[in-house]
Amino acid sequence: MKRTLALLTSLLMVLVMAAGCSTSEPAAGAGNEMKPKEGAPSATGPDKNKKVTLRFATNWVGTSPMTKIVKDTLDQFKKDYPNVTIEVEESPGNDHITKIKLDAVSDRVPDFFNYWRLDPGFGLDEVARAGKVADLSEWVKSDPFFKDLFDESAWKTASLDGKTYGIPGTMFYTAIYANKEVFDKAGVPIPATWDEWLSAVKSLKAKGVMPFGISVKGDSQGVRAFDYVFSNYLGNDKVRDMILGKEPFNTPETLKAAQMVKELLIGNLPEDAIAIANDVAVSKYLNTGKAALFIDNSSAINSIKPEIQEKLVALKFPLIPGGAQKTQNFEKDLTQLFYMGSKAWNDKDKRPYLEELLKRFASREQAKIYAEVGQQTVPQLSMNIDPAKYGRLATDGLKNAQSAPGNKWLPSYMSPDQRAKFEPLISAYLGGEGTPEQFVQEMDKIFKK
Structure with a gap:
C-alpha cells in the first residue's frame, strides 16, 4: 500500500503541474438545521431557478457510521434546492486517496469532497499547491459563520503555505x-x-x-x-x-x-x-x-x-x-476535512450552493449529529453534546481536549x-x-x- 501511494504521489507531482487548475470538494455528514437562503447568487444565497450539477466525492460509504448522515444531509439539500443535481462518487477507505489523486492528474477534481489532512503522506498538499483545491482563506475570514467555530490548531491543520484550503470535519x-x-x-x-x-x-x-x-x-x-x-x-x-x-x-x-x-x-x-x-x-x-x-x-x-x-x-x-x-x-489533529475544487469555487453558478452545502456540513448542529449519532470526535467549539448518547468518557475527554491549546x-x-x-x-x-x-x-x- 505504501509503495503504491508513493508511486501515485510521485506521478502526481509531475503531472499535476502540467494539468492546469481544477476542482475539489468536501463530503459530509448530517442535519438539515440550517435553512437555505433565498434570492440571487453570491450575496443573498443560491438562486433556486438556476440548474446546477455538483460532484461530491466521499469515503463515508458502506458500513461507515457517517454513511446515512451524509445521505440524509444531501437528500435534504436536494429537497431544499430541487434545481441542484448532486452526483455522489463513492470510494471506500484508502481507495479514496487513489481516487482523488487520479482525479487531480486528470484535471477533474470533484467540486466538493471530504479528505484527510494536507500532510505529505496523503498527497493533497501537492494538489493544493498545483491550484486544484480552492483557497478558502478570504471566505473563512469574512463570513461570520466561522467566527469562534474552531480553535487555532484546527485552522492550522486546515492550512498550507499560509492559505486555508479545508474546513475541519472530524478530529482525534x-x-x-x-x-x-x-x-x-x-x-x-x-x-x-x-x-x-x-x-x-x-x-x-x-x-x-x-x-x-x-x-x-x-x-x-x-x-x-x-x-x-x-x-x-x-x-x-x-x-x-x-x-x-x-x-x-x-x-x-x-x-x-x-x-x-x-x-x-x-x-x-x-x-x-x-x-x-x-x-x-x-x-x-x-x-x-x-x-x-x-x-x-x-x-x-x-x-x-x-x-x-x-x-x-x-x-x-x-x-x-x-x-x-x-x-x-x-x-489533537483533524482526521477529515471538507474541500472544494478551485474550478467549482470560481464558478459563479456553483459557488453559492457550495457555500450553503459546506455550512450545513460544518455547523455545530451538524457536528452534534456526527457525535451523538455517528460517534465521531468533532472539532467544533462550544458543543452541547449529550453524554447519554456520546458516552461519558468520550464527552469528558473531548471537553479536556477542546479546553487546551493543540499539539x-x-x-x-x-x-x-x-x-x-x-x-x-x-x-x-x-x-x-x-x-x-x-x-x-x-x-x-x-x-x-
Whole structure:
C-alpha cells in the first residue's frame, strides 16, 4: 500500500503541474438545521431557478457510521434546492486517496469532497499547491459563520503555505486514562504532575501492577506518549522543524527528552508490547483491568468495555519542569476535512450552493449529529453534546481536549519514507533496545536533509 501511494504521489507531482487548475470538494455528514437562503447568487444565497450539477466525492460509504448522515444531509439539500443535481462518487477507505489523486492528474477534481489532512503522506498538499483545491482563506475570514467555530490548531491543520484550503470535519485527540479501581487497590494516588507520574509508575510496578497497558509496535500507542514528552519538553513547533530537517535532532535537549521517555515508559509496559497491535492491547490489558494507565487515539474509546469505561478517569498530560510548553497542551489533529475544487469555487453558478452545502456540513448542529449519532470526535467549539448518547468518557475527554491549546501529531510531518524508518526505530527503543544517545543519533539520520 505504501509503495503504491508513493508511486501515485510521485506521478502526481509531475503531472499535476502540467494539468492546469481544477476542482475539489468536501463530503459530509448530517442535519438539515440550517435553512437555505433565498434570492440571487453570491450575496443573498443560491438562486433556486438556476440548474446546477455538483460532484461530491466521499469515503463515508458502506458500513461507515457517517454513511446515512451524509445521505440524509444531501437528500435534504436536494429537497431544499430541487434545481441542484448532486452526483455522489463513492470510494471506500484508502481507495479514496487513489481516487482523488487520479482525479487531480486528470484535471477533474470533484467540486466538493471530504479528505484527510494536507500532510505529505496523503498527497493533497501537492494538489493544493498545483491550484486544484480552492483557497478558502478570504471566505473563512469574512463570513461570520466561522467566527469562534474552531480553535487555532484546527485552522492550522486546515492550512498550507499560509492559505486555508479545508474546513475541519472530524478530529482525534490523544486521550490518557487512569483506571481508578486499579490505582485504589494498589494504594497509589492518581498522578497530576510530572514528578507524580514518575513516582506512580514506580510504585505501581513495585506492587506488581502494570503501569501502562499499551502497544509500542509501529504506529502505536507508545508513539503518542513519545509525542507528548517531546512536544512538552522541546515545543511542538521545534520538534516539527527537526522532522522537517530544519534543525538537528541530535542535541542535548533531545537527548534529555529521550531519557524522559525511557524513564516514563521503558520497563513499564507489557512484555509483548512490541509485538501486539493497539486493539489487542485494549482487549488484553485495558478491558481486563490489568493496566493502570492507558493512552491512545480517542477513536479507541469505542473499543473499551462500558464497565471498564466507568472505572476510567480522563487525565491531562503533565507539564514537564523546565519544558518549553508552559500550559497543558493536548495532542489533537483533524482526521477529515471538507474541500472544494478551485474550478467549482470560481464558478459563479456553483459557488453559492457550495457555500450553503459546506455550512450545513460544518455547523455545530451538524457536528452534534456526527457525535451523538455517528460517534465521531468533532472539532467544533462550544458543543452541547449529550453524554447519554456520546458516552461519558468520550464527552469528558473531548471537553479536556477542546479546553487546551493543540499539539499537532508529530508523524503527520513525516514523509512515507521517513515514517517507514521511524516506526521500527521507536518500537525498538520503547521495547528497551538501544540507549537514548543511540536513539537521537538514529533520529538525526532519518530526518537530516
